[in-house]
Amino acid sequence: MTSYRQPGLVLTDRRFSVPLDHADPGGEQIEIFAREAVACGRSGADLPWLLYLEGGPGFGARRFVGAGGQSWLGRAVQEFRVLLLDQRGTGNSTPANRQTLPLRGTPREQAAYLAHFRADSIVKDCEVIRKRLTGGARWTVLGQSFGGFCATHYLSTAPAGLHTVLITGGLPSLDAGADEVYRAAYPRITRKVEAHYARYPQDVERARRIAAHLLERPAALPGGGLLTAESFQSLGILLGSGEGTHQLHLLLEDAFVPTVDGPALSDAFLENVQAVLSYAGHPLYAVLHEAIYAQGRGPTGWAAERIRAEFPRFDAAKTLAGDEPLLFTGETVHPWHFETDPALRPLRETAAILAERADWPALYDAEQLAANEVPVAAAVYHDDMYVDTEHALRTARTIRGLRTWVTDEFEHDGVRAGGPRVLDRLLALARDEI
Known part of the structure; x- marks a missing residue:
């Protein structure tokens, strides 16, 4: 681990080894990179964890410079220890690109490898990391766009690891292809x-x-x-x-x-x-x-x-x-x-x-979501160009207890354009403060 400082933050770079295929935990391992961020003066404090899942697929976690400005991170570190995760294949995690994929072999072998890079594998990575990092404590997840798709899969398959889920522009359809x-x-x-x-x-x-x-x-x-x-x-x-x-x-x-x-x-x-x-x-x-x-x-x-x-x-x-x-x-x-x-x-x-792959497994469990007990709040952007609003609202109605904030104040990048206000609003909704 390497720790260093930026304005208002203490950052620690962490690396985790996880199975490429979680069905074969003793098989090939890949590396996941994550950057911990905590407010200066609180690095030794016992703080709850917030995991950030970036949009995409294919994007590493956003690189922040300090805690100032209008970033949601400055608001988050007021009460959380934040983990900025480079999802598998992105950022500083084991890369998957035109330079590295030929190491896997033929295009068919490359495709078989990449079949392990969807939300289901990403969430399993998160669970491995959570257990190692928090000692088993539940954490809050903030999912932006595709990160919200991952968070919805998380709620479907591993809700016991979740304290709260916050989703911005990322409620997927549960059944639309x-x-x-x-x-x-x-x-x-x-x-x-x-x-x-x-x-x-x-x-x-x-x-x-x-x-x-x-x-x-x-x-x-x-x-x-x-x-x-x-x-x-x-x-x-x-x-x-x-x-x-x-x-x-x-x-x-x-x-x-x-x-x-x-x-x-x-x-x-x-x-x-x-x-x-x-x-x-x-x-x-x-x-x-x-x-x-x-x-x-x-x-x-x-x-x-x-x-x-x-x-x-x-x-x-x-x-x-x-x-x-x-x-x-x-x-x-x-x-x-x-x-x-x-x-x-x-x-x-x-x-x-x-x-042409035909055997992709389904990603969401509507029955589990209908029985959800994890506090969930979601920002749904009116007429979002990237995520269909009707699909998102239909999913919101399925997830038990989910509270929505439907707004046309922001486009799909609301968590970046108005981060502190967006995070404040979602936390208040999830905590039943409003």
Whole structure:
């Protein structure tokens, strides 16, 4: 263990060995990294633990610098010892990416390995760590987005380890498969794009011009990727965050520069696009994204791509043949991502095998959730672009005792944009203080 200080915090880096396959505890082990955070002056105090589960899949826990500002962490360390977990395969935990996965062998062997990287394995990791770290005491879990999916699985399978559960933008459907998730998502994405154009009407022509240019001449990105009209549409993922509409507008406003060969997409524009679209830092987000919705109902089969065909307004070529505004897409992963992104290209066969996997186990136990005794509070963001509100509220009605805070004050990133207030509200709800 290594301990050090940042403003207002004492941080301790911890590493844990856990089974790759929890059904074989004596088999291959992988490493899980977690960073403990406690307020200065309280490092020796007997404090309850709060485990933070990041969104994703595929993202390590957020890296904070100190306890100041508007982070939820500053509020949390007022009463908790916080554990920021890098879920398996992410951050400083045993990595899973284009560089390391070939060590597993063939794409089929890589896919078999990655089948152990869903919420069920993550929660089992948490239980191993909890027992080693707390001496068996229950802890509070804060789950953001996919972290909330993990927390819901936790409530389904290991509620005895939980003192309280707080969920922000992460109540999953208990029974919808990937097809249903994306069939609900595309109309939601459409509303977000229309709201963006209502705020920034000048972006209608800008987006059409960029997409038309890319249909004729796909552009090389600085990191070796390829920007096509379809991958350009993926910039709509920004629209799910509070400042995303403004970020997208600023990105589009100066895309072109004059050159001796005519207008071209600027180096600055392409650099900024790459920063948004690259999966280099979180490849599991793409590789396992649809698997998080697999509910024992057969393969996901590139659901986002298949269901998109039901919404022809998202077809860039057809849109540009007429005079409609170009629709951006959102949190959707497509086969062409594994051709245009150099961080994903070596994993395209592995991803295809996972897309055809048919034996994913179900993730949630509705009967157990209906009998829940753990205090649970969830922030549900009205018309959240990433998690369907109706799906979330249906799940909320299933989980016994869960209290919801439905708000349109925040987008999906509310715990980051208004962390102390969001955490205060959820703790008060879970404790029946309001």
